[in-house]
Amino acid sequence: DKKPHKCKVCAKGFARNSDLTKHARIHTNDRPFKCDICGKSFNRSCSLSEHKRIHTGDKPFICGICNKNFYRNSDLHKHMRIHSGERPYKCETCFKTFALSCNLKSHMFTHTGVKPFSCKICGKSFNRNSNLQTHLKSHSEEKPYECGVCGHSFKLNSHLQTHLETHNGLRPFSCKLCDRSFNRNSNLQAHMVIHTGEKSFGCQFCGKTFYRNGNLQAHMKTHVKPKPVECEFCKKVLYGRSSYMRHRRIHTGYKPHLCKYCNRPFTLSHHLKRHLLTH
Template identity: 40%
Template sequence: MLIYTNEKPYGCDVCQKRFRRHGHLKSHMLTHTNEKLHRCDVCEKSFADSGNLKKHILTHTKEKPHQCDVCEKRFAQSGHLKTHILTHTKEKPHQCDVCEKSFSRSGHLKTHMLTHTREKPHQCDVCKKRFSKSGNLKVHGLTHTKEKPHRCDVCERCFAQSGDLKKHTLIHTKENPHRCDVCEKRFRTGGNLKAHGLTHTKEKPHRCDVVCEKKFSEVGHLKRHMLTHTKEKPHRCDVCKKMFSRVGHLKRHMMIHTNEKPHQCDVCEKRFREVGTLKRHMLTHT
C-alpha cells in the first residue's frame, strides 16, 4: 500500500528546488539544460516534458475529451476542467497569508504574492526588462521579434497573442459571453466583467505606494497612473519614433500610418479608426 506524505526527498543541485518523485526531478532538470527531447510530428515543435507534448498534440487534433457535468463545456486537459468547475462552485481554496485574499487557482495565488514581494524574477535577454510573470515576458519578447503568429480567419488581422485573437473574434461574432450577476450587463471579456464588478463593490485594491497613495480599482489604471510620476513613455512608434506612455495610445497612433479603420457602422458601412468616433457617428442615424 502506497503512503503519501509531504516529504520531498529529491533535490535539484542547481536551484535547490525539491520534489516528491525522482521522475519530476528529472523533468525539472531539463529546465536548466534547455534540452527538449520530445518533438511533435505535425509541426516539429519540441518539448522538455512528454506530458507537455501530449497536451500540445490536442491543439492539432482539436480533441476535448474532458466534459463539465454542469454546463457540458468540453476541455482538452483535465486540469482545465478542474479549474472550470470552480466557476460553478465559486470555491477559492487558495488564500494569501498576507492580505487573506482568496483565489480559485494556486497559480493565481503565486502571481498575487509577487504584488507583496515586488519580485520580478523573469528578465528579457534583449533589453533586460524584468517581469513578475513568465507569460508577460513571453508576450514582451514578441515586441522584439515583431512576430504575430495568430491570424483572424475573417479579416486576416494578425496578433501576437492567442488571447488577443480570441477577444478580437468576438467583434465579428458580436458575442458577449460574460454577464454581471448584479445588473446582468454583458461583456466581451472576463477582464472587462471583473473591472465592471468593482463599480458595484466600490473596491479599489491597487494603491500608489510611491508618491500620492491614490487608489485604483484596476492594476492597469495604477500602472498608467505611475507614469504620471515617472514621466516615462515606454512605447515607441517604429515608423516615426514618436513615444507614448500607454500602449493603447501607440496602437491608435499606428492606425495613422496603416490607415486602418477597424470599426464599421452596421447601418451605412462607413468605417472609423476609433470606437468612440463610431459611437458618435451612430447618433446621426438615430
C-alpha cells in the same frame, strides 16, 4: 518498497523505471518531443499532444455550465472553480485566497517585493517567468496565432482565445444590477465597480484614482520618463517601447500598414495616410 526507482537528484520515488526516466527530464531539461508546426519542445509526449490542440483548435473538454471549451482536462477543472467559488490556496500572510496555486505564488511576491525575471531589452522586471515570456512577445511584431473564422492574427494565444469568444456569442456572466453580460468573469468583476463607485487604484504621484488597475498603469506612464531601449541591430538608443518598435521596422522590413485600395504596404501609419491622398 512500492516505489523502488529513486531519482538521484531529488530522491523522489517511482513505481516504474519508465516514470523515473520521464521525471529525470525535469532536471536535465531534455525535451525530445518537438512540435513540427511551431518548433516548441516538450519533455513528455502527452504534453506535445496537448500542445498540438492549440494549432488544430481541438477543445474536447467542455464546461457543463457555460459550455466553454478547453484543450486540457486540467484546465477545465481549474475553470470550474469560477462557478463553484472554490479558492483552496490561501496566503499565510494576509489570508487572501486563490483558485489557482500559480496565482498564490505570484501573490506572495507582493509581500516580498521580489521580481527576479528581467527583460534584457527594456529592463522591466516580473515576479513570474511566464509573465516575462509573455512580455517578450510585446517586443516582437510577429502574430503567429490566427483566427480561423475571420483571419485576424494575434501575438498571444490568450488574446486569440478571447477574440474567438466574440464569434461564438456566449456571454454567460451576467450583472445582477443591470442587463449587461460578459464572456469572461474578469470582465464582469471589472464592470461591477461602475455600480459600487469604488476607485481603489490610486496614483502615487498625483493621487488620481481609477476603477481598474489597467487604467492606473496607463496613467502612471504620464509621470515616468520612458526607459531607454537600445536597438539590437544598430545600437541606436530609443526612448519608449513604441519608438523602439517603429525604429526596428527599418531593419526587419516589417510593413504592417496596408493600403485598402492598392495593397501597398507601409512601415509607418503616417506614410500610409500620406499615400491615401493619392487615391
